[in-house]
Amino acid sequence: MTFLRWAGTLTAFALLVFTLASCDxxxxxxxxxxxxxxxxxxxxxxxxxxxxxxxxxxxxxxxxxxxxxxxxxxxxxxxxxxxxxxxxxxxxxxxxxxxxxxxxxxxxxxxxxxxxxxxxxxxxxxxxxxxxxxxxxxxxxxxxxxxEVDSSWRLTSVRDDNDKIYFITWLHPKQPVTGNNTLGFMVHTRESMMSFPPVENAELEIYPYMDMGGGSGHSTEFTSPEAEGSGYYEGSINYSMSGTWTTSVTLTAGDITLPEVMFEYSVQAQ
Structure with a gap:
């Protein structure tokens, strides 16, 4: 009986050691x-x-x-x-x-x-x-x-009069398609070479445009992005047709309105 109790204890201990050794x-x-x-x-x-x-x-x-x-x-x-x-x-x-x-x-x-x-x-x-x-x-x-990091159209930057730089990232849609798309941006600034905090409670004024050539073109239905927290801004855009579009973004941070920046990209038919 003593041997059986000892064997059982040894088995339980071995299982515990195996579990601890394998838990990660x-x-x-x-x-x-x-x-x-x-x-x-x-x-x-x-x-x-x-x-x-x-x-x-x-x-x-x-x-x-x-x-x-x-x-x-x-x-x-x-x-x-x-x-x-x-x-x-x-x-x-x-x-x-x-x-x-x-x-x-x-x-x-x-x-x-x-x-x-x-x-x-x-x-x-x-x-x-x-x-x-x-x-x-x-x-x-x-x-x-x-x-390795390649260039893309999904990032742009702009500086204020004091040479403070703001980075505007096109987050959504990653691949724009005809019809309704969630439109999302992220905005960061640079405090130092190691610190890039998100910009909270800014205003983003946008304007999507398709150039049809010959001096003609048109916009499409959209809602301007609003602050959602952590530097993220969300709105929507409904592309009326496929092809090359531009979307201008004017950022207002506090009482400073920065120069307009532009995203140019292709919208696919769906």
Missing amino acids: VTNSSDSEPELDLVTIGSVTSDDYKISLESESTLETGANQLYWKIERGGDLVTPELITITPMMDMGNMMHSTPYQQPEVAPEDDRYYSNMAIFIMASGSMGSWAIEFEITLLNQEILTGEIPV
Whole structure:
């Protein structure tokens, strides 16, 4: 009887040790992630593979990033991920507007965050995203993943009379189509090379226009974006036809109205 009690205790202890040792690992063979992503870059740190993925290649403007950690082919659940995107321009470095990663609502085996890249990679400089990952066992992984950022039409900037710069990001629709579209912008300013806070409670006056040539053209039905918090502004636009459109944006922040900026893009028929 004593032997049976001892054996049972030993078995329970072994199961507890196995559970604790495995608690940060998700067996990747159970089910595949539902997200359709492309790999942006990956590095290895202490036998862990850290991968950065996204829905498409990165570009100036808003990008949703997804972080995946693996060890021995299994997905690993971290306790915390913190990141810092950095542009190295040789004689200076700067960051960009971004959020810290949180558990991805689409798939809880990923962490995700938004980053708004304010310039493209190229002769002016190169981007890398520094990371620090705390695992459930309190092991800390650090490193950086170099990334390539292409130019896009979805970001513009404007300066006031004091040379303060504002970044206006076209967030929605990512691919404009005929008919009604949610129209979303994000607005940030630059306080320093490392600080790009959102601009709250500004006013955005917009005007969509299609140039038909020969001095003729027309607008379409729309509602101007209103502040929704955290630098996000939302309205709507109903494109009456496909083709090349422009939308002008005039930003008023506090008592300062900045010069008009312009987005030019293509609307697809649906």
